[in-house]
Amino acid sequence: MAIMVNLDVMMAKRKISSNELAEKVGITPANLSILKTGKAKAVRFSTLDKICEALDCQPGDILEHV
Template sequence: MPIIINLDQVLADRNMKSKELAEIVGITEANLSILKSGKAKAVRFTTLEAICKALDCQPGDILAYTEE
């Protein structure tokens, strides 16, 4: 898939664990794991907004596009 998920790196930069982010955002750890692994087919803008707010980042810090 040409969309790259950099969520693990942003979490590490913020010294935050996935469990903590999931609680703040209001999603399950399982759903966050699916998103982090790149297996998610879609992400709601409200979820993306909540992640960006929790991590004090921009969507482009989490998502990247690369040509295959």
């Protein structure tokens, strides 16, 4: 897919673990793993909003078009 998810980069920058982020966002660690590995086919705005809030970043910091 042409959209890359740089979630792990932002997580490393913010020094936050997967479990912690999953808990803050309100999704399961399994779903977060799907998102991190780029297997996800779509991301809800509500999920993106929570991720940006938890990582204090912009959607563009997480998603990249290649």
